[in-house]
Amino acid sequence: MKLILSIALLFSILSAGKYDKVKITEDMSYVFVYHKGHAIKIHRIQDIQNHLTGTYAKISYPCPGMCIQPISFNDKIETIGEVEVVKFIKNQVNNKKGVVIDARPKKLYNQGTIPSSINIPFSLSKNTKAMDNILTVLGVTNNSNGTLNIEKAIEIVVYCNGPWCSKSKQLITALLKKGYPADKIQYYRGGFQMWKSLGLTTVKTK
Amino acid sequence: MKNLQQTVLFFLLSIFALAQNNITEQKSSVTIEVDGKEHIIKRVEGKEVYLTNEFSLTSRPSPPFYIQPFKVSKGVDTYGELEVINFLENKEGVFIDARLKSWFEKSNIAGSVNIPFKIFLSDNDKRDNILIKFGAKKKKGVWDFSKVKSILLYCNGAWCGQSPAAIKALIDIGFPEKKMKYYRGGIQSWQLVGFTVNVPKKEATK
Numbered sequence: 001m002k003l004i005l006s007i008a009l010l011f012s013i014l015s016a017g018k019y020d021k022v023k024i025t026e027d028m029s030y031v032f033v034y035h036k037g038h039a040i041k042i043h044r045i046q047d048i049q050n051h052l053t054g055t056y057a058k059i060s061y062p063c064p065g066m067c068i069q070p071i072s073f074n075d076k077i078e079t080i081g082e083v084e085v086v087k088f089i090k091n092q093v094n095n096k097k098g099v100v101i102d103a104r105p106k107k108l109y110n111q112g113t114i115p116s117s118i119n120i121p122f123s124l125s126k127n128t129k130a131m132d133n134i135l136t137v138l139g140v141t142n143n144s145n146g147t148l149n150i151e152k153a154i155e156i157v158v159y160c161n162g163p164w165c166s167k168s169k170q171l172i173t174a175l176l177k178k179g180y181p182a183d184k185i186q187y188y189r190g191g192f193q194m195w196k197s198l199g200l201t202t203v204k205t206k
Numbered sequence: 207m208k209n210l211q212q213t214v215l216f217f218l219l220s221i222f223a224l225a226q227n228n229i230t231e232q233k234s235s236v237t238i239e240v241d242g243k244e245h246i247i248k249r250v251e252g253k254e255v256y257l258t259n260e261f262s263l264t265s266r267p268s269p270p271f272y273i274q275p276f277k278v279s280k281g282v283d284t285y286g287e288l289e290v291i292n293f294l295e296n297k298e299g300v301f302i303d304a305r306l307k308s309w310f311e312k313s314n315i316a317g318s319v320n321i322p323f324k325i326f327l328s329d330n331d332k333r334d335n336i337l338i339k340f341g342a343k344k345k346k347g348v349w350d351f352s353k354v355k356s357i358l359l360y361c362n363g364a365w366c367g368q369s370p371a372a373i374k375a376l377i378d379i380g381f382p383e384k385k386m387k388y389y390r391g392g393i394q395s396w397q398l399v400g401f402t403v404n405v406p407k408k409e410a411t412k
Binding site: 020021022023024025026044045046047048049050051052053057058059060061062063064067068069070071079080081082083084162163164189190193194196197198199 | 226227228229230231249250251252253254255256257258262263264265266267268269271272273274275276284285286287288289364365390391394395397398399400
């Protein structure tokens with residue numbers, strides 16, 4: 001009995017994702033990543049009848065406030081989509097070379113976020129001390145002569161609530177002002193709304 | 207008294223302004239003209255409007271549906287909603303709904319013309335006539351795209367490979383990448399960020 005079970009388990013591990021009905025790309029069904037110490041499988045909801053419901057199915061957004069954002073933030077910072085975010089998690093985050101940053105308020109982050117994201121609320125942009133700490137976390141160090149050493153700054157992907165959200169822009173602007181290298185920043189414009197609209201995995205903080 | 211009146215007026219105006227779901231801070235709506243027809247592009251009005259139609263489905267089966275990369279090709283710009291609107295306002299070229307006719311007839315983005323993607327995938331007279339209409343020339347089987355118009359393509363959403371397939375097929379026959387634009391979000395993102403869709407009126411049966 002044990003043998004049968006372990007064979008079944010082995011088989012399910014080996015074939016994980018192979019028979020997924022809803023894949024991410026043609027050659028990728030899922031990616032594993034750690035989120036706060038737990039291994040999370042990022043894949044897509046497999047129920048083809050599933051509808052987006054709740055907050056992120058909302059389409060009435062007041063502007064001023066939630067105005068549509070341009071496709072690119074500036075010509076030095078690359079805009080990416082879901083496929084690139086998943087690949088970034090697979091290659092950069094899993095190899096400790098990069099981190100995904102959720103720029104929304106903590107409350108929203110706790111309600112659900114992209115697995116492996118750390119939360120740096122945009123509101124910290126104006127807090128010099130907090131920004132200094134954030135830069136240290138992201139690998140920026142101080143040279144002995146007081147200048148910044150950005151050589152070991154890690155790659156980051158920044159996102160917020162959706163294409164109508166300007167919080168990523170505020171955080172990226174603050175990081176650039178601090179001297180963070182633009183070529184290590186990527187902007188996921190679709191944000192949490194588009195992530196959810198494609199049925200991709202999210203995690204809550206309890 | 208006059209001061210009070212002014213204050214009240216200002217207050218009412220600001221409430222009115224706050225209740226608006228504008229596109230950007232500068233634009234509340236955009237009127238475009240295509241083939242002598244006027245269309246208004248705007249975001250849905252109201253406060254609690256949710257997307258409940260088939261575009262709120264999260265998990266389209268693969269194959270054939272996979273999440274598309276952010277870019278189709280290096281030289282083809284990916285557009286967001288603001289860039290689509292600019293393209294239409296400035297009459298920069300042809301806005302193509304690359305989906306099948308049945309989809310287009312249900313709902314589409316104002317200002318688009320329907321040219322199903324399959325037409326672009328093979329060498330056929332229909333395709334040739336369309337490309338000639340765009341300003342391309344064919345001499346002894348060789349295409350000259352030096353005077354071709356810009357084209358902007360979209361389909362159902364970030365999970366739809368139809369407009370990317372059309373763009374790739376056009377690249378293969380030498381259509382300049384710089385003259386092609388890709389609205390990756392498609393009609394799904396268009397609605398998720400709050401834009402209204404154009405529902406063509408059925409022509410009265412004789």
